[in-house]
Amino acid sequence: MTTPLTSPAEVTDPTVEVRDLSKWFGQKVAVSGISCSFGPGITGLLGPNGAGKTTLLRMITGLLTPSEGSVAVLGSNPRTAPKIYRRVGLVPEEDAVYTYLTARSFCEYSASLNGVSDVARAATDALEYVGMMDAADRLIGEFSKGMRQRTKVAAALVHEPDILILDEPLNGTDPLQRAKLIDLFRSLARAGHTVIVSSHVLGEVERMTDRVLAMVDGKLAAAGSISAIRGAMADIPYRVRLDVDSPNRLGAALLEHGHVRSVSLEGDVLHAETTDLATLGRALPRLARGLDVRLTGFQPEDESLESVFRYLVRRR
Amino acid sequence: MTAVAAIYRAGLRQLISGKRVWGLLALATLPAVVTYLGGRNFTASRAFDFFHEAPLFMTVIIVIPVVCLIIGSAALGEERRGNTLSFLVLRPIRRVMITAAKLAAAWSVSFGIVAAGWIVNIVALAISGGGASPLVPGLFLIALNTLLYCGVFVALGYITDRAVFIGLAYVFVWENGLAGFIEALSPLSIWRVGMSAYIAMVDGLPSEILDVLGSVQPGAFGAFAKTAVVAALFSSFTAGLLRARDVT
Numbered sequence: 377m378t379t380p381l382t383s384p385a386e387v388t389d390p391t392v393e394v395r396d397l398s399k400w401f402g403q404k405v406a407v408s409g410i411s412c413s414f415g416p417g418i419t420g421l422l423g424p425n426g427a428g429k430t431t432l433l434r435m436i437t438g439l440l441t442p443s444e445g446s447v448a449v450l451g452s453n454p455r456t457a458p459k460i461y462r463r464v465g466l467v468p469e470e471d472a473v474y475t476y477l478t479a480r481s482f483c484e485y486s487a488s489l490n491g492v493s494d495v496a497r498a499a500t501d502a503l504e505y506v507g508m509m510d511a512a513d514r515l516i517g518e519f520s521k522g523m524r525q526r527t528k529v530a531a532a533l534v535h536e537p538d539i540l541i542l543d544e545p546l547n548g549t550d551p552l553q554r555a556k557l558i559d560l561f562r563s564l565a566r567a568g569h570t571v572i573v574s575s576h577v578l579g580e581v582e583r584m585t586d587r588v589l590a591m592v593d594g595k596l597a598a599a600g601s602i603s604a605i606r607g608a609m610a611d612i613p614y615r616v617r618l619d620v621d622s623p624n625r626l627g628a629a630l631l632e633h634g635h636v637r638s639v640s641l642e643g644d645v646l647h648a649e650t651t652d653l654a655t656l657g658r659a660l661p662r663l664a665r666g667l668d669v670r671l672t673g674f675q676p677e678d679e680s681l682e683s684v685f686r687y688l689v690r691r692r
Numbered sequence: 693m694t695a696v697a698a699i700y701r702a703g704l705r706q707l708i709s710g711k712r713v714w715g716l717l718a719l720a721t722l723p724a725v726v727t728y729l730g731g732r733n734f735t736a737s738r739a740f741d742f743f744h745e746a747p748l749f750m751t752v753i754i755v756i757p758v759v760c761l762i763i764g765s766a767a768l769g770e771e772r773r774g775n776t777l778s779f780l781v782l783r784p785i786r787r788v789m790i791t792a793a794k795l796a797a798a799w800s801v802s803f804g805i806v807a808a809g810w811i812v813n814i815v816a817l818a819i820s821g822g823g824a825s826p827l828v829p830g831l832f833l834i835a836l837n838t839l840l841y842c843g844v845f846v847a848l849g850y851i852t853d854r855a856v857f858i859g860l861a862y863v864f865v866w867e868n869g870l871a872g873f874i875e876a877l878s879p880l881s882i883w884r885v886g887m888s889a890y891i892a893m894v895d896g897l898p899s900e901i902l903d904v905l906g907s908v909q910p911g912a913f914g915a916f917a918k919t920a921v922v923a924a925l926f927s928s929f930t931a932g933l934l935r936a937r938d939v940t
Contacts, residue, residue: 434940437778437782439781440940441938455935458784458785458787460784461784462784464782466782468775468778472774472775472776472779473776473779474774474776476705476709477702477705486779488694488695488697488698489695489698489780489783490695490783490784491694491784531779
């Protein structure tokens with residue numbers, strides 16, 4: 377199923393390949409025509425909540441049947457070749473844990489299901505790896521969200537998979553735990569594992585990897601390095617709210633400003649659309665002083681990740 | 693094999709945990725109370741007959757289906773509702789091994805609960821002078837019927853959240869209603885399978901008890917074979933569902 381490298385969404389040595397993949401639930405399209413591939417190293421799957429990341433990961437693992445398109449994991453269809461699961465680990469987004477088991481017995485259970493020979497040793501190693509040995513013999517039901525996340529990661533690592541799929545693995549973790557988990561994922565990637573991490577937080581992904589696939593509304597919005605995506609974002613128009621005592625005068629002056637595309641008035645509030653938020657922010661006080669108007673507020677209105685990604689999708 | 697044993701052990705732990713086991717044990721010992729209270733003033737032979745009029749049927753018609761419904765539907769249903777199904781299915785093992793291990797766990801727990809109640813029931817019968825001859829045939833009946841019901845209810849619990857409601861409707865409308873009134877349907881009734889074995893194994897039963905079988909013929913081997921086939925079929929059916937359906 378290997379295809380020539382045609383886009384930043386593809387890698388040269390894929391372990392996971394996705395071709396024209398779509399999934400719909402009734403009338404709702406969750407994933408629409410995605411083609412991409414993943415190889416050794418970390419790939420960040422970035423996008424706002426509801427973008428289709430979890431659906432895509434579930435199709436990659438074989439939990440969901442694609443409505444259209446195909447998935448190959450290590451060359452096989454995961455829905456028909458369960459043997460590949462010996463080399464795949466999944467950390468699902470939801471709390472897929474048995475609250476009546478201890479962290480150790482949960483990891484031992486996971487190891488047994490994967491046919492690991494020394495189950496006890498594998499569980500201890502995995503728990504040590506995620507820093508959970510202190511709580512290894514406590515019931516998972518007593519754990520905080522962050523501890524559960526780390527236990528899930530340990531259970532996914534217990535059979536030393538080649539491919540690790542992590543759906544929002546940093547949810548609920550504190551900054552210290554987050555830093556440790558990120559280090560862990562990076563060390564796995566350095567060791568040649570394929571690590572796919574989904575997140576809706578750009579900063580998190582940025583700390584893990586430079587390779588990102590950005591999704592929104594079930595589509596690939598952007599792919600490639602973070603710097604390339606940031607570059608693609610450079611010309612996004614930002615809408616800014618300006619509270620000013622003389623909106624007409626400032627609005628007219630802003631239209632002559634090179635980085636302002638348009639202005640509009642809503643009552644006494646002035647809105648401006650700019651492609652360079654930082655430059656406008658620096659220029660505004662000087663401009664206001666020069667016009668002798670009183671500027672009391674400057675507020676970007678639409679800079680969420682979701683809106684940025686939506687823009688990228690529209691532009692594709 | 694290790695994986696199957698691990699699923700079986702975890703399944704036992706899952707199904708035994710919680711208060712439901714105590715409630716079901718209480719239900720399972722209810723026929724023993726009836727045996728004791730009803731039979732204490734009877735002669736030995738009357739106590740034996742009385743046992744086969746009420747307490748036996750309480751066990752067969754109510755206790756076994758209800759216990760199996762609660763336990764069997766929880767086996768995969770709780771995995772689905774608790775989002776742990778992905779933990780089970782993303783493994784290098786065949787789905788039929790998962791469903792077989794789950795069925796075995798549900799059967800073990802159900803059998804254990806009903807058998808415990810049955811043993812208390814036989815003690816009550818013995819105290820009433822009715823003897824203990826139904827002990828082993830009864831355990832055989834329980835083994836067969838719990839396996840059959842668990843096979844059906846493990847699948848049902850995986851398919852729907854309304855398994856208990858649908859299961860109760862099945863037991864009381866189909867098993868105890870239609871399959872009883874229409875003789876041609878009686879071979880499709882689960883409890884009559886184990887009952888056919890029991891009737892074949894116990895001597896001196898009141899002759900009217902044969903009427904409940906409808907067109908089913910008494911026989912232990914036939915009941916055993918039918919149970920094995922149906923349990924295997926349902927295990928495969930549930931495995932097929934696990935393969936075909938999305939794990940959401």
